[in-house]
Amino acid sequence: MTPLVVFLLVFLSFPALVNIVYSLSDVTFQTMRAPEIVGLRNFGEVLIDPEFWAASWFSLRFGVLTAVIECSLGLALAIFLSPIVSRHGWTMAILMLPMMVAASMVGLMYRLVLHEFAGPLPHYLTLWFGTSPAFLDANNAFWTLVVVEVLQWTPFAFLLFHVAYISIPSEIREAAAMDRASAWKIFWRIELPMMKATIAIALGIRFIDGFRVFDNVFALTGAGAGGSTMSLSIYIYQSFFKGGQIGQAVAASALLFLASLVLLYGGALLHSRLGQRRAAA
Template sequence: MHSTPQQREGRLLLAPLVAFLIVFLSFPALVDIVYALSDVTFQTMRAPQIVGFRNFGVVLADPEFWAACWFSLRFGVLTAIIECGLGLALAIFLSPIVSRHGWTLALIMLPMMVAPSMVGLMYRLVLHEFAGPLPHYLTLWFGTSPAFLDANNAFWTLVVVEVLQWTPFAFLLFHVAYISIPAEIREAAAMDRATAWKILWRIELPMMKATIAIALGIRFIDGFRVFDNVFGLTGAGAGGSTMSLSIYIYQSFFKGGQIGQAVAASVLMFLASLVVLYGAAVLKAQLDRRRMAA
C-alpha cells in the first residue's frame, strides 16, 4: 500500500489522539468488561475470576436496579421537559431585557456556577426538618410544613432543585437561538399579518427546533445520570426512594463491595444509551429521507 505524504502526515497528527483514546478509554473499558464477567471484590481486584454472565443475571433480577432505572428515567425526562419549557419561556420573555442589558445574563447564569454537590448540601440544610430555615418559617407562618425530604416528597424536591439549578443552561441555549433569528424575518411575518402568537408558533419555534432537540437531549442525559446533588441532598433517600442509577452503581460498588455487579450495571447502562442513540440516529435518517422524498 502506497500512501501520499498528506496521508502519512494525517496519520502522524492523529497518533497522539489515538494514543490518548487507547490509554484513557480502552484500558478502563477493558477492565470494565473483565470485571463485569467476573466474581470480584475489593480483596480480589487483581485476580478476578471469570464467571460469565452471572453478574448480569443478578443485576437484572434485582428489583432495586429496576427501581433505580425507573427513578433515573423519570427524573431525566421530567427535569429535561420542565427545564426546557421554563428556559424557553424565559428566553422569549426576557429577550428584550437581556439583549439590551448583557449583564443580566450573568445574573441568570449564577445557579450554574455552584457545584451540584454543594447545591445538594445547601438544600439539605435549608430544607432540614429541624434545622432548616424553610420548614421553620413555613411552620411559623402557616402552622405546618411539608416534610421535603421524606420518601413521598423527596423525588419532587429533587426535581425542583435540579430545575432551579439547570434551567439557566436551557435558557442560555434558547436565548442564543432566539436572538439569532433575523429581525427581517419577524418583520416579514408581521407584514404578512401574522400575530405575535402566530409568529411564535409558525416562525420562531420551528426555527429553534434543532436547539430545542439538543437542549432536551443534553438535559435528559444530565438528569438521567444524576449523582452528586441527589447524593448530597438525600443520598439513596428514605427506603431507596431517590436511588438513581448512578447511586445504585456507586452503592453496590463501594458499600456492597459487589464490584462485578456494579460494573455489570454500568455496562447495561452503557448498552441502553447506545440503543437509544442508535435509535435516534435511525429515526433522524428516516425523517430526513422522507423530507427529501417529499
C-alpha cells in the same frame, strides 16, 4: 498519529477491557488482581435485582421530568426576558448564577434551606401557615429533588434558547408582522420551528444530565428511605464501594452503556429517516 493511538489505547481501550473482564467476573476489592471469570452471571443478577429496576425507573422519571420542565421554563424565559437581556447584558450573569454552583454544594445548601429548624423556608411556612411540609420524607423527596434540579439547570436551557432566539433574523419576524401574523402565530409557525434543533439538543443534554444524576441527590437525601431516591448512578456507586460487588456494579454500568447506545442509535436513525421523508416530500 502514533501519540493518538497510544492515547486511545491507554486511556480508552485499557479501562474498557478491564471493565469487560470485571463485568464477567466474580471480583471484590480483595480479588481485583485475580478475578474469577463467571460468564454472564453478573448481568443476570443485575437484571433480576429489583433495586436495579427501581433505580432505573427513578433515573428515567427524573431525567424526563427535569428535562421537559427545564426546557419549557427555559424557553418561556428566553422569549419573555429576551428584550431585557438583550438590552441589559449583565442580567444574563445573574440568571446564570445557579449553574456556577457545584451540584453537591447545591445539595448541601438545600439540606440547610429545607431543615425544619435551621432553614428559612420551613421557618416562614410555619410562621405564616402554622405548619411546613416534610420536604425530604419518602413521599415528597422525589418532587423536592426535581424542583432543586430544575432551579439549578433551567438557566442552562435558558442560555441555549436565548442564543437561538436572538439568532433568528429580525427580517423574518418583520415580514410576518407585515402579513398581519399574530405574535402567537409568529412564535408557533416561525420561531419555534427555527429553534427546533436547539430544543432537541437542550432536551437531550438535560435528559442525559438528569438521568445520570448523582451529586445533589446523594448530598440531599442519599439513597432515600428504603432506596426511594436511588438513581442508577447511586446504585452503581453503592454496589461498587459500599457493597464491594465490583462485577455487578460494572455489569450495571455496561448495561447502562448499551441502553444509551441503543437510544442514541435509535435517535440518529429516526432523525435520518425523518430527514429522508422530508426531502422526498
